[in-house]
Amino acid sequence: MHADSRGRTAELHELRERVRRGPSERATAAQHAKGKLTARERIELLLDAGTFHETEQLRRHRARGFGLENKRPHTDGVITGWGTVHGRTVFVYAHDFRIFGGALGEAHAQKIHKLMDMALAAGAPLVSLNDGAGARIQEGVTALAGYGGIFLRNTRASGVIPQISVMLGPCAGGAAYSPALTDFVFMVRDTSQVFVTGPDVVKAVTGEEIGHDGLGGADVHAGTSGVCHFAYDDEETCLEEVRYLLSMLPSNNREQPPEVRPTDPPDRPGTALLDLVPADGNRAYDMHAVIEELVDDGEFFEVHERWATNVVVGLARLDGQVVGVVANQPARLAGVLDTRASEKAARFVQMCDAFNIPLVTLVDVPGFLPGVDQEHGGIVRHGAKLLYAYCNATVPRVSVVLRKAYGGAYIVMDSGSIGSDVTYAWPTNEIAVMGAQAAADVVFRRQIAEADDPEAVRAALVKEYAAELIHPYYAAERGLVDDVIDPAETRETLVRTLAMLRTKHADLPYRKHGNPPQ
Numbered sequence: 001m002h003a004d005s006r007g008r009t010a011e012l013h014e015l016r017e018r019v020r021r022g023p024s025e026r027a028t029a030a031q032h033a034k035g036k037l038t039a040r041e042r043i044e045l046l047l048d049a050g051t052f053h054e055t056e057q058l059r060r061h062r063a064r065g066f067g068l069e070n071k072r073p074h075t076d077g078v079i080t081g082w083g084t085v086h087g088r089t090v091f092v093y094a095h096d097f098r099i100f101g102g103a104l105g106e107a108h109a110q111k112i113h114k115l116m117d118m119a120l121a122a123g124a125p126l127v128s129l130n131d132g133a134g135a136r137i138q139e140g141v142t143a144l145a146g147y148g149g150i151f152l153r154n155t156r157a158s159g160v161i162p163q164i165s166v167m168l169g170p171c172a173g174g175a176a177y178s179p180a181l182t183d184f185v186f187m188v189r190d191t192s193q194v195f196v197t198g199p200d201v202v203k204a205v206t207g208e209e210i211g212h213d214g215l216g217g218a219d220v221h222a223g224t225s226g227v228c229h230f231a232y233d234d235e236e237t238c239l240e241e242v243r244y245l246l247s248m249l250p251s252n253n254r255e256q257p258p259e260v261r262p263t264d265p266p267d268r269p270g271t272a273l274l275d276l277v278p279a280d281g282n283r284a285y286d287m288h289a290v291i292e293e294l295v296d297d298g299e300f301f302e303v304h305e306r307w308a309t310n311v312v313v314g315l316a317r318l319d320g321q322v323v324g325v326v327a328n329q330p331a332r333l334a335g336v337l338d339t340r341a342s343e344k345a346a347r348f349v350q351m352c353d354a355f356n357i358p359l360v361t362l363v364d365v366p367g368f369l370p371g372v373d374q375e376h377g378g379i380v381r382h383g384a385k386l387l388y389a390y391c392n393a394t395v396p397r398v399s400v401v402l403r404k405a406y407g408g409a410y411i412v413m414d415s416g417s418i419g420s421d422v423t424y425a426w427p428t429n430e431i432a433v434m435g436a437q438a439a440a441d442v443v444f445r446r447q448i449a450e451a452d453d454p455e456a457v458r459a460a461l462v463k464e465y466a467a468e469l470i471h472p473y474y475a476a477e478r479g480l481v482d483d484v485i486d487p488a489e490t491r492e493t494l495v496r497t498l499a500m501l502r503t504k505h506a507d508l509p510y511r512k513h514g515n516p517p518q
Helices: 005-021 025-033 040-048 105-124 141-157 173-181 198-205 213-218 218-225 235-246 286-292 339-354 373-378 379-392 406-414 436-441 445-449 452-469 487-501
Strands: 053-055 078-085 087-093 126-130 165-166 170-172 182-188 193-195 231-232 300-303 310-316 321-328 359-365 398-407 422-423 429-432
Touching: 005 235, 005 359, 040 078, 040 087, 040 126, 040 235, 053 105, 078 105, 087 165, 105 141, 126 173, 126 198, 141 173, 165 173, 165 235, 170 173, 170 182, 173 193, 182 218, 182 235, 193 213, 198 213, 213 218, 218 231, 231 235, 286 300, 286 321, 286 359, 300 429, 310 339, 310 487, 321 339, 339 379, 359 406, 373 379, 379 406, 398 406, 422 487, 445 452
Parallel strands: 087 126, 126 165, 165 182, 170 193, 182 231, 321 359, 359 398, 398 422, 398 429
Antiparallel strands: 053 078, 078 087, 300 310, 310 321
């Protein structure tokens, strides 16, 4: 131990450098051999160069027993601190798999708790880089209590600051629940898995044999469970996309999303839309092409791209302003709403409303998906989630009916009757209780059955019903849509309408919180 200030300062710098290098070169090589970066390498990719300020770098655990008293590495297996992303403050913690396998103990948890409290107090986003083996078994119940503190803070920060979980290794048990409480979950194929109980436990309890990726890999959670919003092939791409997402989100719920100087003219005509969307309601098309034609520079950051693909949700910009887009997808299940699509869209609407992101809804929906599986799976309950989310949203809301808008699904897709600020329709719209053929079969069932030529009578009645109740201007004549617009003018119309709504202010009745359908 050096006696003078210079000597002690040199000792400090030496200690810090040892901590930054990590436990050993061998441990670092083992991490790289698995195709994974170290915690510090990940932080360097996430944050702007040279901006990371580490907290509690010299923290060590105080646990005893099972040999822990002889193994007390600095950082205790988690690196915490803050830096900037595109010049804005972001808080981050990263599990260091090289130390205790990234497992969470008391000191480890307390570091995370303190950082989460700082992020909430500062009103800045929190990003977790997860690569941990769950609770540190040697520390017993104190490790479990550490997870409880994280879950509590995740919940209190929900809707206040953006919370993003990046899964970069195996995360089991309690380590899986914090990400589920956050706004967005990113995963990397082949190296990250998320599950409550691993393959060995599953086999012991149920007899089912399955691998780690098959049980909880990125593709499973991106396409089957919906736990993961984004999945990528490598960590570098994943972390770059996290940076891009942060560029679209406000720092907290008291701020507006970041603006950029637009390079795409707001009045750019969208004549291609006239060919992209067939007038025949039975013909499919890809809604992505419509969205890309409408938004700035065709840039659309889709969320949950591979889950519940009959509805499309994501972030984009219109005249430099961030918007959330919700759209039916006629290329998948004809764009119907089902349990998963309703849940996916509802969560996205809630996120946008929490963070002051205006909503643009593009409607082409033939209804809810019929079937025993859907009814028994709770389509009423799940459909009500989307209804609740829209009705509860106070951000600017603009909807455009492109083609079909039938039945309860029309109401749910942010119709004027549930609070959409402005509703437009294309001249190809069909807003009705149901399609003309189905309606004729119900309304004129006896008349058709008693006719000498039922098919001819049915065809005539279908035509009559459509002409009377499903023509493009029926809803406009009754004030159910604000205007019928030229599809080529949709972009300009949306830009102008959202500019008008930018100062919108709406108050909800006082309440502790609502009780949304689950």
